[in-house]
Amino acid sequence: xxxxxxxxxxxxxxxxxxxxxxxxxxxxxxxxxxxxxxxxxxxxxxxxxxxxxxxxxxxxxxxxxxxxxxxxxxxxxxx
Numbered sequence: 001x002x003x004x005x006x007x008x009x010x011x012x013x014x015x016x017x018x019x020x021x022x023x024x025x026x027x028x029x030x031x032x033x034x035x036x037x038x039x040x041x042x043x044x045x046x047x048x049x050x051x052x053x054x055x056x057x058x059x060x061x062x063x064x065x066x067x068x069x070x071x072x073x074x075x076x077x078x079x
Contacts, residue, residue: 050075 048056054075058068 051072054063054068054071057063058065063071
């Protein structure tokens with residue numbers, strides 16, 4: 001029984017109920033976070049090194065071959 005006969009709550013029952021509600025709310029928040037994190041795409045994408053990025057820029061037409069060769073030499077001298 002939840003009542004002690006006088007119409008009031010037993011302190012241990014009140015403490016048990018509060019602990020149960022805190023645990024329940026914690027599980028709900030944790031579950032929402034897991035679902036939210038699992039549904040997001042990875043925004044970082046694949047990590048490319050500078051040579052691969054340079055090759056992709058040439059393939060997309062962002063730079064011409066002269067700029068490609070100049071940047072390739074610059075990358076090679078710094079690494």
